[in-house]
Amino acid sequence: xxxxxxxxxxxxxxxxxxxxxxxxxxxxxxxxxxxxxxxxxxxxxxxxxxxxxxxxxxxxxxxxxxxxxxxxxxxxxxxxxxxxxxxxxxxxxxxxxxxxxxxxxxxxxxxxxxxxxxxxxxxxxxxxxxxxxxxxxxxxxxxxxxxxxxxx
Amino acid sequence: xxxxxxxxxxxxxxxxxxxxxxxxxxxxxxxxxxxxxxxxxxxxxxxxxxxxxxxxxxxxxxxxxxxxxxxxxxxxxxxxxxxxxxxxxxxxxxxxxxxxxxxxxxxxxxxxxxxxxxxxxxxxxxxxxxxxxxxxxxxxxxxxxxxxxxxxxxxxxxxxxxxxxxxxxxxxxxxxxxxxxxxxxxxxxxxxxxxxxxxxxxxxxxxxxxxxxxxxxxxxxxxxxxxxxxxxxxxxxxxxxxxxxxxxxxxxxxxxxxxxxxxxxxxxxxxxxxxxxxxxxxxxxxxxxxxxxxxxxxxxxxxxxxxxxxxxxxxxxxxxxxxxxxxxxxxxxxxxxxxxxxxxxxxxxxxxxxxxxxxxxxxxxxxxxxxxxxxxxxxxxxxxxxxxxxxxxxxxxxxxxxxxxxxxxxxxxxxxxxxxxxxxxxxxxxxxxxxxxxxxxxxxxxxxxxxxxxxxxxxxxxxxxxxxxxxxxxxxxxxxxxxxxxxxxxxxxxxxxxxxxxxxxxxxxxxxxxxxxxxxxxxxxxxxxxxxxxxxxxxxxxxxxxxxxxxxxxxxxxxxxxxxxxxxxxxxxxxxxxxxxxxxxxxxxxxxxxxxxxxxxxxxxxxxxxxxxxxxxxxxxxxxxxxxxxxxxxxxxxxxxxxxxxxxxxxxxxxxxxxxxxxxxxxxxxxxxxxxxxxxxxxxxxxxxxxxxxxx
Numbered sequence: 001x002x003x004x005x006x007x008x009x010x011x012x013x014x015x016x017x018x019x020x021x022x023x024x025x026x027x028x029x030x031x032x033x034x035x036x037x038x039x040x041x042x043x044x045x046x047x048x049x050x051x052x053x054x055x056x057x058x059x060x061x062x063x064x065x066x067x068x069x070x071x072x073x074x075x076x077x078x079x080x081x082x083x084x085x086x087x088x089x090x091x092x093x094x095x096x097x098x099x100x101x102x103x104x105x106x107x108x109x110x111x112x113x114x115x116x117x118x119x120x121x122x123x124x125x126x127x128x129x130x131x132x133x134x135x136x137x138x139x140x141x142x143x144x145x146x147x148x149x150x151x152x
Numbered sequence: 153x154x155x156x157x158x159x160x161x162x163x164x165x166x167x168x169x170x171x172x173x174x175x176x177x178x179x180x181x182x183x184x185x186x187x188x189x190x191x192x193x194x195x196x197x198x199x200x201x202x203x204x205x206x207x208x209x210x211x212x213x214x215x216x217x218x219x220x221x222x223x224x225x226x227x228x229x230x231x232x233x234x235x236x237x238x239x240x241x242x243x244x245x246x247x248x249x250x251x252x253x254x255x256x257x258x259x260x261x262x263x264x265x266x267x268x269x270x271x272x273x274x275x276x277x278x279x280x281x282x283x284x285x286x287x288x289x290x291x292x293x294x295x296x297x298x299x300x301x302x303x304x305x306x307x308x309x310x311x312x313x314x315x316x317x318x319x320x321x322x323x324x325x326x327x328x329x330x331x332x333x334x335x336x337x338x339x340x341x342x343x344x345x346x347x348x349x350x351x352x353x354x355x356x357x358x359x360x361x362x363x364x365x366x367x368x369x370x371x372x373x374x375x376x377x378x379x380x381x382x383x384x385x386x387x388x389x390x391x392x393x394x395x396x397x398x399x400x401x402x403x404x405x406x407x408x409x410x411x412x413x414x415x416x417x418x419x420x421x422x423x424x425x426x427x428x429x430x431x432x433x434x435x436x437x438x439x440x441x442x443x444x445x446x447x448x449x450x451x452x453x454x455x456x457x458x459x460x461x462x463x464x465x466x467x468x469x470x471x472x473x474x475x476x477x478x479x480x481x482x483x484x485x486x487x488x489x490x491x492x493x494x495x496x497x498x499x500x501x502x503x504x505x506x507x508x509x510x511x512x513x514x515x516x517x518x519x520x521x522x523x524x525x526x527x528x529x530x531x532x533x534x535x536x537x538x539x540x541x542x543x544x545x546x547x548x549x550x551x552x553x554x555x556x557x558x559x560x561x562x563x564x565x566x567x568x569x570x571x572x573x574x575x576x577x578x579x580x581x582x583x584x585x586x587x588x589x590x591x592x593x594x595x596x597x598x599x600x601x602x603x604x605x606x607x608x609x610x611x612x613x614x615x616x617x618x619x620x621x622x623x624x625x626x627x628x629x630x631x632x633x634x635x636x637x638x639x640x641x642x643x644x645x646x647x648x649x650x651x652x653x654x655x656x657x658x659x660x661x662x663x664x665x666x667x668x669x670x671x672x673x674x675x676x677x678x679x680x681x682x683x684x685x686x687x688x689x690x691x692x693x694x695x696x697x698x699x700x701x702x703x704x705x706x707x708x709x710x711x712x713x714x715x716x717x718x719x720x721x722x723x724x725x726x727x728x729x730x731x732x733x734x735x736x737x738x739x740x741x742x743x744x745x746x747x748x749x750x751x752x753x754x755x756x757x758x759x760x761x762x763x764x765x766x767x768x769x770x771x772x773x774x775x776x777x778x779x780x781x782x783x784x785x786x787x788x789x790x791x792x793x794x795x796x797x798x799x800x801x802x803x804x805x806x807x808x809x810x811x812x813x814x815x816x817x818x819x820x821x822x823x824x825x826x827x828x829x830x831x832x833x834x835x836x837x838x839x840x841x842x843x844x845x846x847x848x
Contacts, residue, residue, distance in 0.1 A: 017387060018385070018386075019387070022386050022390075025343075026386055026387070029346060030337065031338060031339050031341070031343075031344040032337030034343065035343065035454070036455070036535070037783055039782060039783070041535075041782065041783040041784065042453055044453055044454065072336075072337040073336075076336070077336060078336050088331075089327065089332060089335060092325075092327055092750075094328075095201065095202070095503055095753060095754075095757050096200025096334075096453075096454075096500075096501075096504075097200070097334030097340075098334075098341065098452075098454040098502035099453050100334060100335055101337060123791045123792045123794075126791040127790050129791065130788060130790065131453065131791075132451055132452055132453050132502075132503050132505070132761070133200050133503040133757045133761075134757030134758065134759065134760030134794075135756075135757060136794040137756065137794065137797055138753070140791075
């Protein structure tokens, strides 16, 4: 059975079976959502599902039938970057960069609900995202900066 | 050749800087293109540390080409210079200094040709944005040398890179070249490579080290006792892998120790002298302390991945290895192929902090490609493989006996360390050391890891020798020759325990002397650059200020490897139900700094890694295997617990550059231990500093 859903604003269809992450990285050849653990424990694979940031690595693709999915690619591009992407680059907030896609996705959802965020609340919101290179403080600064830009 | 391992090569060739000495041809290092761009071909690789950006800055500087016109070519065996391994915080010294010299030489060669052709005197020529300028105007550009064989020559020892005062591109914080692609989800990681017809494989592992195959499952392809499943999609490969893992039957493996301090104290090994000097003066007060650290995992956020394609003759492998040529050597041994029939192309992986599974998964992929020739085969490790199959940084036991004389000066220092070797990297042994190699037909067990000599940075003995003035020193180590858990290099190697152990004993002795820890260190420190960073970190942290009773400030200083960057860290901790690190203050002197923002990013990252190791990390095993194979079972530092960090660079543009990636990690662990002592009155002697280990 084909599963129909919306991917980054466009209609998409994928055969039932496998996880959403496998579909996004396989059939749809997206790079943003990344495999880190397969157990919803590291944050690397997060996407927006109906606007909520969720892990995609254990979610059956059938679970997104009829629902909108947005990945990093749907948030911004080089030509038209999301304020979070602009801010992360401005702060050079990354080392290997592997964790950033999931973090951007979660931060986008968080800032939509918390346009004037408290720094501690932001840390809590990102607590499910692992960064092993130690770029956390730069990432936090960049997100707070993006929040300011988005309010302006 | 491998400076990271064996120290400088001894030959009678004119000395050239860094890796240029062993890779002397200019066209090995750079290529001029007809559009005016210039490619550089470093043999060092991007691990998330930003090295490509720094190397591009160095080339742009010496050539006087705009930074955005410098392309950095991927490292490919047979084409790129052999710079051995990207490790030991040596890439600026080895690759950067090679490129600096090669580019200065290339620029001089071009200018001499332009001078000859134009009749303009050499001293009247300059280069701006890649264009040669004489008094009358432009005289061509590097593009004009694209089709010429000017760089088909050995570098001259006489090339003169720019003096520090003339540099305009290095010393500035150029933004990372690789970051935009990663932030916009473009294909940049090895995980993003997609080839037509590419198949997906998963490995079926034995339940523990030493287990042998009794019955292969029908789903699996088999090469000796190596089992793999291969499918057109990842989803299908994972379904097959799950079935095959359940069906495969294995014999009992070897029994693993579970009491590691006891095992470390008694396991067989080879004892050696690391350093020794002087006669101990009689000590009026002395202490003897023992420190333990567990095995720790690399725990990259992305799992290891490789792609391989075999056409019956040539094995082509895409890998995030730290050492493409070293990997090639081991693949040749494991697969019975000639090195010339193997091509390794580097593609970036997730952050790499040492010898993780990148090389292992490359053999996995090559085995799969041979089982399924033709289309490329991609192997992606699971989280469990990443945490429990990759080499671990070995557990260690360190014992220090030290004392004070009647005048409260350090009287002598005796230290002994016991552990497995810290280097089990490929390309250095007569047999392959890759995970799957022993299971191949005719495979032999992986030999115990070794320790590079101190001149090459050392392994278990790295930073074992205190930098304080000592009338007498005896430093010895025992490299254990049983290796129940495969051990190899992780950021800092032996320094992680030694700096902590040294600084802990020093503080205790300062206490016995009735002296402040910083003052005591300064009184025994003859190294002005070490003293400088220590004073700066103390100042930044407000050393000596009053803190609430459950808080503490600790400080530590070390020169990484005793030959690298000087770094001092002050840690402000709070002891609640567990210890939290609230803030870190880091002062570092790494000589010339190529990219200050990149260096600060590395220092902060290394320090945060240190906090994670200090407070959270320990690999755990049962009697047959590592069981810390998930993020639940191997907790690491998370956003909520990340300390505030301030970093100060003491820049010395005239001094040789030193690496940034590892300098801050060990002093951070040591500083946290000091903070714990101030807050709780306990001197931690067992990592990680969890409540269970602190009250032990």
